[in-house]
Amino acid sequence: MTSDTLLDIQHLHKGYQGHQALQDVSFQVPEGTVFGLLGPNGAGKTTLIRIINQIITADSGRVLLEGRVLSPKEIRKIGYLPEERGLYKKMVVKEQLLFFARLRGLSSAEAKIRTKDWLERFNLLSWADKKVEELSKGMAQKVQFIATVLHEPRLLILDEPFSGFDPVNADLVLKEILRLKKQGTTIMLSTHRMESVESLCDALAMLHRSRLVLHGTVPDVKARFSQKTYTLDYLPYLSDSREHLATTPQQVLIQGDAREANAQLSHYIEKGLVTSFQPHVPTIEEIFIQQASSQQHDA
């Protein structure tokens, strides 16, 4: 563990009847970052999140927060927004938020101030005295988000936080996540939306078939995958005499070691005017697909 590690996952194993959901999973989440927890369906992400939140126990391995094994008392340091939302439908929004805040140790006065502040931020102040069942799905999700962050946890675990939101509200939530990060909150984001990972995450871990298959900062992971892939731009010659060039540039993706890349470069120099040849920086989505499919073939 390095000094700036907030969450340290060590050798977690978890089996359900007849199925191994986590196999020797270890990684660290650096403090003050947005950390993506990625993986195809059934990879083991929810199982891992539930272990961190002490909803279920691991068969073996440990979870350390701030360098210490997480005790039930310290669970307040974590805020967890599960994928399946759970509010009391008959309860009034304001009362519900105060209830959750008090449950997590806030004084009544502090809880009231923060509740008002957050309802204002999410344009929900006029809904404070309504019952949850009267809210739209998106509004209820904003209330649940508020319930998760009110007690200002050190670690915020968000499972698909953007699902069900229109683009305006999704953007509002995204901005609040970045604001919380700026204030020092560490955020673990589990999502299948790779564009969210691309725009928010500093580092990531990817699980596949119950194992950790990728871990590191986003630039490091991208650098690892950009090796052996190049982007080449060229303007094709319109005839064998090479007198005229096409006006529409062409782009090709070249994969292979240095020798193959060189051969391909020579090939395109013959075909046209090469305007650029550089390592291809893959998107997180490309990396995800490549990793998930290569592991599938290996299995």
Ligand SMILES: Nc1ncnc2c1ncn2[C@@H]1O[C@H](COP(=O)(O)OP(=O)(O)OP(=O)(O)O)[C@@H](O)[C@H]1O
């Ligand atoms: N309570 C349970 N009993 C038995 N098997 C379970 C249980 N919970 C999860 N599993 C199995 O463990 C594996 C991992 O499930 P998990 O929910 O952790 O995956 P996930 O990565 O969160 O998937 P998704 O992206 O689809 O939500 C799956 O094969 C799942 O069927």
